[in-house]
Amino acid sequence: MDSPTNMTPFVKCLIFAVVCLIIGGNCGDHSLDRRTNIAKRSDKNTYYNIYSKINAMEKDLKNLETKLLKRTKMLRQVLQSVIEMDSNLGLSDENLKKEGKLASKKNAIGFTTRLEQTTYVGSSSIIRGNFILYNGGNAYNGTVFTCPSPGLYLFHVSLCTRTKYGGIWIYKNSQKLTIAYAGYVDPQYNGASVSAAVWLDVGDQVYLRAHTSSMLVDNNSVFTGIRVN
Known part of the structure; x- marks a missing residue:
């Protein structure tokens, strides 16, 4: 085999071209793989972010429903208390009227x-x-x-x-x-x-x-x- 110094210019050019193709292919493969991985990671992140937001919204909705139920229960209790107070006030008014009549009758001279x-x-x-x-x-x-x-x-x-x-x-x-x-x-x-x-x-x-x-x-x-x- 001829030594590198004895190779013709054509052979040198051919060898250089082959080396470049090999190196370029490897670099391209590595770049493509990197871009594919980045794309996959981006897709995964996008997928994760959407479902995370949906889960967060569902949790917020459940919390709102729970608070709404609690407030509805509290309002019912308050309304019941108001109704009972009104009923008691009505009874008190009747008692006061009766007591007033009795007092006025008792004090009538x-x-x-x-x-x-x-x-x-x-x-x-x-x-x-x-x-x-x-x-x-x-x-x-x-x-x-x-x-x-x-x-x-x-x-x-x-x-x-x-x-x-x-x-x-x-x-x-x-x-x-x-x-x-x-x-x-x-x-x-x-x-x-x-x-x-x-x-x-x-x-x-x-x-x-x-x-x-x-x-x-x-x-x-x-x-x-x-x-x-």
Whole structure:
């Protein structure tokens, strides 16, 4: 075999071309393999990223559903509590109304009594009640009304008598207020009535006295008193 120094230029060129082809092929193969691996890795990364995002979105959706269920449950509990409170408030309002009615009834001050049928001798005699129809506050004892609480009071007396010049005075303490005067009625029965509005303080007393020294009071006569304000 000829030594390299004895080879012809043609042979040298042919050998150089072969070497270049071999080297270029190897480099190309390596470059192609590298590009293929990179592409595969890129495809894998893209695939991984898409499914990772889908998984993350599914987790977020489940979390939202869980939170929504919890909030719905809380809202139902709150609504139930509101309904129960409203129901209790309704009951409380009814109880308060009942208690208010009972309290107002208990605190109502007033009385009505039919007067005792008798002949009173002397104008200083206090005319008595015979049958008490109502006695709110228990301030009327059958003869005298004693004011338990300050305020404006209204008193009314209705007299039925056959005494000549008969009449009944409404008194506040020792003061004459108004008179129910029957006038000249002998010998028949006649009627008369009168009212008096008066301010009373605690302890003031209101009662009835006969106008004449001798007077018959029929049991259809009535004495009423009530606090109006």
